Amino acid sequence: MDWPQSTCYLNGEWLPLAEAKISVLDRGFIFGDGIYEVVPVYFRKPFRLDHHLARFERSTREIGLANPLDRAGWRAVVDGLIDRCVDQNQFIYWQVTRGVAKRDFAFPAGTPPTVFAMSSPFTRPSREQREQGLRAVTRADERWLRCDIKSVSLLGAVLARQFAAEHHADEVVQFRDGSLTEGSSSNMWVVRNDTVIGAPRDRLILEGIRYGFVAELCDRTGTQFEVRRLRQEEVEGCDELMLTSATREILPIVSLEKIQNRDEPDDNRRKRSQSAFTHDRAPRFLRQTPNNKNIVSNTGTRPILMTFRTVPSRSMS
Numbered sequence: 001m002d003w004p005q006s007t008c009y010l011n012g013e014w015l016p017l018a019e020a021k022i023s024v025l026d027r028g029f030i031f032g033d034g035i036y037e038v039v040p041v042y043f044r045k046p047f048r049l050d051h052h053l054a055r056f057e058r059s060t061r062e063i064g065l066a067n068p069l070d071r072a073g074w075r076a077v078v079d080g081l082i083d084r085c086v087d088q089n090q091f092i093y094w095q096v097t098r099g100v101a102k103r104d105f106a107f108p109a110g111t112p113p114t115v116f117a118m119s120s121p122f123t124r125p126s127r128e129q130r131e132q133g134l135r136a137v138t139r140a141d142e143r144w145l146r147c148d149i150k151s152v153s154l155l156g157a158v159l160a161r162q163f164a165a166e167h168h169a170d171e172v173v174q175f176r177d178g179s180l181t182e183g184s185s186s187n188m189w190v191v192r193n194d195t196v197i198g199a200p201r202d203r204l205i206l207e208g209i210r211y212g213f214v215a216e217l218c219d220r221t222g223t224q225f226e227v228r229r230l231r232q233e234e235v236e237g238c239d240e241l242m243l244t245s246a247t248r249e250i251l252p253i254v255s256l257e258k259i260q261n262r263d264e265p266d267d268n269r270r271k272r273s274q275s276a277f278t279h280d281r282a283p284r285f286l287r288q289t290p291n292n293k294n295i296v297s298n299t300g301t302r303p304i305l306m307t308f309r310t311v312p313s314r315s316m317s
């Protein structure tokens with residue numbers, strides 16, 4: 001592997017990423033027993049770090065993992081990573097596991113957690129991606145029932161994203177018991193009748209830091225915002241679909257292909273049914289053109305422009 005020449009943080013030490021080593025008995029490695037966060041950094045300032053820290057605290061509490069650092073401690077780690085990385089835009093990734101112990105499912109007593117953090121250059125979504133949008137496919141949500149916890153056990157997400165890749169798509173749109181949950185590593189937003197609709201913030205989705213941001217954008221633009229269960233048919237018949245995540249920001253989904261579940265009766269003996277929808281152009285609700293109302297989210301020194309149309313119009317074919 002070609003190691004990035006970056007410095008990382010491991011258990012209180014700063015060292016080159018290529019030299020950072022953990023034990024094979026680490027419970028993160030053995031059980032996926034840990035919590036992580038991904039924080040985007042724009043112009044050397046972390047975006048909504050306090051929101052990420054609050055979510056991290058909640059996730060660690062939910063799995064009974066002692067948070068090894070207080071907020072000041074985490075801020076110092078994040079600042080240290082940003083300072084050691086030359087890029088203006090970065091991603092901070094950190095994870096804490098339940099430490100190194102003899103393999104046993106129950107929590108070990110008195111074992112210090114493993115704390116790891118690194119920064120990588122962040123290539124923001126391209127103009128092409130913003131303007132042309134992404135392709136997605138439907139999938140039954142086969143993950144566990146605590147998706148609200150930002151756990152490092154990500155096999156469900158890995159399999160979901162691989163499913164998208166194998167269907168030449170960028171993301172999956174997942175449904176549990178016929179209702180929308182989220183993407184493999186993103187929250188999903190449906191636009192119907194000029195209203196932005198998101199799935200409830202329950203245990204079936206991870207509440208993204210950009211989830212609250214979308215709600216705020218709606219509030220600031222006078223756009224109707226709703227949170228409710230959305231049936232698959234409503235998503236397939238929606239006006240527009242978007243996803244949000246730290247790495248993809250806000251991107252439109254311009255094509256949704258409906259893939260039949262393996263366990264569904266295969267009526268017409270086809271693996272795939274028709275496209276649920278396709279746009280012949282970028283959706284109008286979310287646009288990156290200067291004429292639309294720009295929402296400025298000030299992250300410190302320089303503003304990040306998020307463009308959000310105030311009066312969306314239908315663009316579905």
Ligand code: PDD
Pocket residue numbers: 038157182183184185186187205206207208209210211244245246247
């Ligand atoms: N994933 N839902 C899931 C399952 C996610 O993994 C993510 C983010 C989100 C969006 O959360 P946020 O807006 O805080 O990025 C929703 C990150 C980016 C990852 O695992 O790399």
